[in-house]
Amino acid sequence: xxxxxxxxxxxxxxxxxxxxxxxxxxxxxxxxxxxxxxxxxxxxxxxxxxxxxxxxxxxxxxxxxxxxxxxxxxxxxxxxxxxxxxxxxxxxxxxxxxxxxxxxxxxxxxxxxxxxxxxxxxxxxxxxxxxxxxxxxxxxxxxxx
Amino acid sequence: xxxxxxxxxxxxxxxxxxxxxxxxxxxxxxxxxxxxxxxxxxxxxxxxxxxxxxxxxxxxxxxxxxxxxxxxxxxxxxxxxxxxxxxxxxxxxxxxxxxxxxxxxxxxxxxxxxxxxxxxxxxxxxxxxxxxxxxxxxxxxxxxx
DNA sequence: TAATAATTGATAATCATTTTCTTTTGATAA
DNA sequence: TTATCAAAAGAAAATGATTATCAATTATTA
Numbered sequence: 001x002x003x004x005x006x007x008x009x010x011x012x013x014x015x016x017x018x019x020x021x022x023x024x025x026x027x028x029x030x031x032x033x034x035x036x037x038x039x040x041x042x043x044x045x046x047x048x049x050x051x052x053x054x055x056x057x058x059x060x061x062x063x064x065x066x067x068x069x070x071x072x073x074x075x076x077x078x079x080x081x082x083x084x085x086x087x088x089x090x091x092x093x094x095x096x097x098x099x100x101x102x103x104x105x106x107x108x109x110x111x112x113x114x115x116x117x118x119x120x121x122x123x124x125x126x127x128x129x130x131x132x133x134x135x136x137x138x139x140x141x142x143x144x145x
Numbered sequence: 146x147x148x149x150x151x152x153x154x155x156x157x158x159x160x161x162x163x164x165x166x167x168x169x170x171x172x173x174x175x176x177x178x179x180x181x182x183x184x185x186x187x188x189x190x191x192x193x194x195x196x197x198x199x200x201x202x203x204x205x206x207x208x209x210x211x212x213x214x215x216x217x218x219x220x221x222x223x224x225x226x227x228x229x230x231x232x233x234x235x236x237x238x239x240x241x242x243x244x245x246x247x248x249x250x251x252x253x254x255x256x257x258x259x260x261x262x263x264x265x266x267x268x269x270x271x272x273x274x275x276x277x278x279x280x281x282x283x284x285x286x287x288x289x290x
Numbered sequence: 291t292a293a294t295a296a297t298t299g300a301t302a303a304t305c306a307t308t309t310t311c312t313t314t315t316g317a318t319a320a
Numbered sequence: 321t322t323a324t325c326a327a328a329a330g331a332a333a334a335t336g337a338t339t340a341t342c343a344a345t346t347a348t349t350a
Contacts, residue, residue: 016295016296017296017297018296018297018346018347018348020296020297020298020346020347022297022298023297039337040337040338041337053298053299054298054299055298055299055300056299056300056338057298057299057300057301057338057339057340058297058298058299060337060338060339061297061298061339064339074223076221076223078219078221080307080336080337081336081337081338082337082338096262096266098266098272098274100272101275107271107272109266111262111265111266113261113262113265114262116258116261117241117256117258117259117279118281120256120258121243121254121256121281125286126252126285126286127243127245127252127281127283127284127285127286128283128284128289129243129281129282129283130246130282130283130284131281131282131283132279132280132281132282133279133280133281133282134262134277134278134279134280135277135278135279136263136266136272136274136276136277136278137274137275137276137277137278138272138273138274138275138276139272139273139275140271140272141270141271141272144273158317161326161327162327162328163315163316163317163326163327163328164316165315165316165327165328165329166315167328167329168328184306185306185307186306198329198330199329199330200329200330200331201307201330201331202307202308202309202329202330202331202332203328203329203330205306205307205308206308206328206329225305225306225338226305226306226307227306227307
């Protein structure tokens with residue numbers, strides 16, 4: 001946790017940006033809600049508890065910034081807004097998402113297993129893969145009863 | 146091509162919907178531009194050439210309908226709009242998308258190879274998969290030169 | 291301490307998508 | 321073929337997420 005804050009600080013400084021209270025709190029909120037894939041609005045609500053003067057625009061700006069710094073990344077579950085997640089890429093901890101078509105719940109799966117597929121694609125020599133995004137749609141335990 | 150139109154007709158009838166000129170033309174345009182992943186606005190522009198009285202709302206409504214009938218499905222490449230593609234699911238012709246991080250081009254890949262992964266996920270018995278969505282991000286031939 | 295640039299909050303603007311409402315149209319039964 | 325009636329269309333307004341604008345504030349460095 002603390003590691004990410006000091007990481008943020010150095011990455012910001014590197015690009016001439018500042019570590020402000022607002023930015024720190026926004027990252028805190030995302031860290032405290034890992035796995036929840038919060039939307040900007042949801043982050044805004046939670047940040048307001050700790051820092052009531054915050055503006056919604058600041059949340060949007062900070063999310064863009066965190067994405068640019070690769071501290072966070074954007075998800076789209078087709079529910080009308082973007083959602084954000086800590087990028088645990090650093091420890092090579094990739095995962096996929098299972099999205100329940102009934103209740104909308106999002107579950108993370110800690111397997112990757114895409115090496116074969118990526119290899120197969122790159123074999124042709126026409127595309128260099130740097131990232132992937134895999135979503136499975138179906139029914140969760142509760143909804144398939 | 147014709148097959149899809151009569152398929153549309155019967156699926157519509159099944160649910161008490163009508164086959165209108167507008168709906169037929171919208172499907173035509175999507176069919177004529179396979180692989181282009183058109184957005185509602187782009188579809189609207191192309192349909193207007195054949196049927197100038199069309200309204201944008203009709204395009205949106207028809208796309209929702211075609212999606213509901215599983216004739217078409219929605220894609221999101223994070224470029225500010227949804228995009229649509231014919232669902233060739235019928236002939237089990239699944240494919241993935243390669244998205245170029247530089248020029249935004251979208252390339253289709255005709256390999257699936259996700260059986261292992263899906264098996265692995267379903268093995269736990271906590272999720273029943275019915276569909277998936279796989280995107281690879283990287284650089285296309287032109288942009289990696 | 292002054293100067294400079296970055297950042298913020300509030301508000302207005304944008305843009306894709308949906309809704310509303312009135313008119314028109316397609317499918318069906320007489 | 322025509323009358324009927326729900327479904328569908330078009331136009332325009334509304335919505336909702338996101339972005340841009342701008343004046344005021346704050347941090348950093350000379």
